[in-house]
Amino acid sequence: MPSTEFELPLRSLRVLDLCDGLGASCGRYLADLGAEVVLVEPPGGSPARQHPPLVAGVSMYFATHAANKRSVVLDINQQQDREAFFQLATQADLLIYPRSDAALRWIDTIRPLTEHADCTLVTLAISDFGNSGPCAHYLGSNPVHMAMAGITARSGLKGREPLLPPGQLTCESASIQAAWVVLLGYWQCLHTGRGGGNDISVFEASCQVLDPALGVTGSAAGGQGAGKLAPRGRPPAGSMYPFFRCADGFVRICVLNPRQWQAMSDWLGDSHPFTDPAFRHIGKRFKHLREINTLIQQRFATVDANDLVAEGRRRGIPIAAVASPQQVLQDQHLTARGALDELEVAPGLRGLAPSGFLKINGERMAIRHPAPLPGTGTPAFSPRSRKLPPRRDHAGRRPLSGIRVLDLGVIVAGAELGRLFADQGATVIKIETRSYPDGLRQSLDGAPMTESFAQGNRGKKSLGLNLRSEQGKQLFMDLVAKSDVVMSNFKPGTMESLGFGYRDLKAINPRIIVSESSALGGTGPMSKSMGYGPLVRASSGLTGLWRYPDDEAGFGDGLTIFPDHLAARVSAVAIMSLLIDREHTGLGGSVSLSQAEAILMTLSSELLMESLEPGWLVPCGNRGRFDSPSNLFPCAGDDEWCAIDVQNNAQWQALCEVLERPDLAEDNRLYTAAGRLALSDYLEEQVSGWTKDRSPAEVEQTLQKAGIPSGAMARVDELPQNAHLRARNYFRTNEQDGLPAPLLTENGPAGESFLPDPDITGAPFAAQDTVFLMREILGLSDQEIDDYIAAGDLEVMESQVNSGP
Incomplete structure (x- = not known):
């Protein structure tokens, strides 16, 4: 059963939401x-209520993205409604809005509030390209951002x-x-008594959260940065995480370490x-990969996927079936975890949708009530059950200063979560x-510091x-007794086996917050499965949709490390x-995240639609589903492409x-989106x-000058020269010990913010700070530290050089 509002951690937070599509999540x-x-x-209601796909005139997007919200209808042209909005803003803690003309008119009405020196409202504007920079006027869309952020260039198969x-x-x-930024802002306001503004763009967030050009890469990368892993053109099919056809579909394996290979x-x-x-x-x-994979293919060809997964689990081999959307909706593990739930989208119309990102204190943060009907709420917040007294720390403080984190995280998701906290001033101790x-x-040449490790562990x-x-x-x-947060992403049960389960740690420090992340979650019949990102994508249905429509074996997610960076932010x-x-x-409390369920939440509208119209959710390739022409189009040069995404009649004209x-403009067959979609082949030929x-x-x-969403496909090594990212202060430099040159790295999570930029410092060598931490936190003497080292309880950096404060 979903938690009641009185049990939920943000039950005293008031949020005013103007998002009419973008930013609704x-x-x-x-x-x-x-x-x-x-x-x-x-x-008349939010434009998001007409966001496709639609069933019986009801938007699946609105049904999933407006669940748990209240609705008020206000008319910007009515004085009494402007006053009501102003009153709501004075009561709110957070205000989230898009940079649309309609939203900005509302923002103008509360300038006397937001410009007051003692305003405690934290605001966040979300738009395609932000409020500044040479592309601020651009129109964006998912294909445009995918192309411009360097994602598309790394997706697909070699030669295609x-x-x-x-x-x-x-x-x-x-x-x-955006949710991460606004809660940081609210936390800062709790300590300073002052709010402020934030400006975030989908383009910059895409560069940071999907497959960052300047972020941590997977363990199979051998410590190389993303730029060294992205060849011109697409990677070879399944080279690192291969697929195998079986009797009833496909499976994927991740055989990396010696034990897995022996099995x-x-x-x-x-x-x-x-x-x-x-x-x-x-x-x-x-x-010898080709020969080995041929042998595996021969072994798997006549066996059903579920049987291969069961046998692989028994042998200790990481393996997953490539699930279809219908298989996801019927998955026993997800059902047992309560990851899918019925959602009423209209009277008498109920579908199945992902229920929520994660669990807190063992309870799913789930849908408690469906998306509201327009204006069913009153223009006022409910009375607060609690409110914190204001503090007056200095406004320049780093938001999480004073927070101590014990970071047991590994690989990408673990590294990224700790880095997010270190960037904001927390003391993050990598154990x-x-x-x-x-x-x-690990590195290709045995070096003790790599670019990937430095990106994911800076400031720790x-x-x-x-x-x-x-x-x-x-x-x-x-x-633990002297800390605030413990983070880990081990296989479920590992912390308990060490005696470090949440109950154990809570008994020592009732204020401790314990966050655990795993591939498929801490409960359910498949919870103990070995979790690698490629397997998570396969079992969650993402991989099955990420393929060329004309090639049932043409899966294109060979280089991505999604959802690791997203999952870190959800946590x-x-x-x-x-x-x-x-x-x-x-x-304190406990957080438990399943990376597979984080993926499901990004596909919530599509899965809800599939539950109501089985067979609707299929691989679409590059062609848009709701208007045309919308595709990737070839340009002059070698493997050069541009995303063009017509979204309405005005853009078509x-x-x-x-x-x-x-x-074409006068062809009455092309006056509607449906008409254009019916002639997509012809239209794409004309545009090409x-x-x-x-x-x-x-x-x-x-095309952007003409008001048409479009974006040139960028490659990873081109992003550091991107004029818009530079103008938005996206890049910083990290003077990292152990690397031959200063490391280009990303800045904070928002292009513009009242929060201070991260204080960029290098990542540590292994056990670099042991002596310092034992002295400073536990007050151990040098003799005690030496005794622990001699007994093998503590380790120090092999060079015996220990850092100071």
Whole structure:
């Protein structure tokens, strides 16, 4: 059963939401966590109520993105409604709005409030490209952002056109980034007594949250940055995480370490030519990948996917079936976890939708009530059950200063979550040991510091601590007693087996907040499955949709590490909600996230539609579903492309003018989206004839000037020269010890913000700060520290150089 509002961590937070499409998931997530989110709609209702897909005239997008919100209808042209909005703004803690003309008119009415020196309202504007920079006037869309953020260039198969990922991942990711920013802003206001403004763009958030050019990469990357992993053109099919056709579909495996390979080798039998122990090394196997994969294909071809998954689990081999949307909706594991729930979208019309991102204190942060009818609420917030007294810390403080985090996280999602907190001023202590090193530490040449590790662990400190020795465990418990947050992303049950389950830690420190992240969640029949991102995408249905429609084996997610960076932000928002709640209650709590369910939430509208119209959700490739022409179009040069995304009749007419094709503009078959969709092949041929002789930049600029969403496909190594990102202060430099040159890195989570920029410092070497941390936090003497080191309970950096404060 869903939690009641009185149990939810943000139950005292008031949010005013003007989002009419873009950014709607931000308010939805805050509402899931208990905030009172009031959606302000114009007479006739929000435009989001007509956002496709529609069933019986009802928007699946609005049904999923406005759940748990309240609705008030206000007319900007009516004085009494402007006064009502002003009153709502004076009562609100947060205001979220798009940079649309309608929303900006409302913002103008509250300038006397927001410009007052003691205003406590935290505002966030979300738009395609932000309020400043050379592209601020651009029109964006999911295909445009995918192209311009360097995602599309890395998606698809070698020798083919680039492939757009499914869904609306850029907009959904930006909304979660927005939720992180506004809760940081609210936390800052709680400590300073002053609010302020934030400006976030989908473009910048896409660059940070999907597959960051300047972010941490997966362990299989050997420490290389994203720029070194992105060849011109697409990667070879399934080179690192291969697919295999089976009797009833496809499965995917991730055989990386020696133990996994030995199990796979045993499954293949005793007579194959790769039984030599030398093949336990991944580099050796890569040289014979084609032959090895051929043997695996022969073994799997006649077996059903579920049987292969069961046998793989028994043998300890990471494996997952490539699930279809219908299989996802009927999945026993997801059903057992309550990850899918019935949603009433209209009287007598009920579908199945993802119920919420995660669990807090064992309770799903789920849909408690469906999307509201227009204006069913009154223009006032409910009476507060609690309110914190204002503080007056200095306005320049880093938001999370004073918060201590014990970071047990590994690889991408673990590294990213801790980094988000370190960037905002928390003391983040990465706990690690050479006996079980973080896979992110591995490098191709054995170097102790890599670009990927530095990107994901900047600003942290490293403590070498043996969590398997009794004294090491006690030292960890002593640290828990003096800390605020514990983060981990081990296989479910690992923390409990070490004696570090939430109940254990809560008994030591009732204020502690424990966050755990795993592939499929901590409960359910598949919870103990080994979790790698490629397998999570396969089992959640994302991979099955991320393929070329004309090739049933043409899966295109070979280089992505989605959803790791998104999942980290989902967890970060939940942790912030518990920190806010702790200010009232004095008690901490637990966060449990399934990465698969985070993916489902980004596809919530599409899955709801599929539940009502089975067979609707299929791979679409690059062609838009709701208007035409909408696709990736070839441009002059080698593998050069531009996204063009016509979304309405006005943009279609503008495109006809650019193409100098009055015949198309006057063709009555093309007056509607449905008519254009019916002739997509023909229209795309006409547009391609115009784009193929022009550079992507020329196509982008010409069409944007005409008011048509378009964006040139960028590559990772081109993003650092992007003029808009530079103008928005997106880039910073990290003077990282152990690397040959200063490292270009990303700045904070918002292009413009009243919050201070991160204080960028380097990532630590393994166990670099052990002595300092033991002295400063636990007050140990040098002799005590030496004794723990001698006993193997503590580790220090191999060079014996320890950092100071």
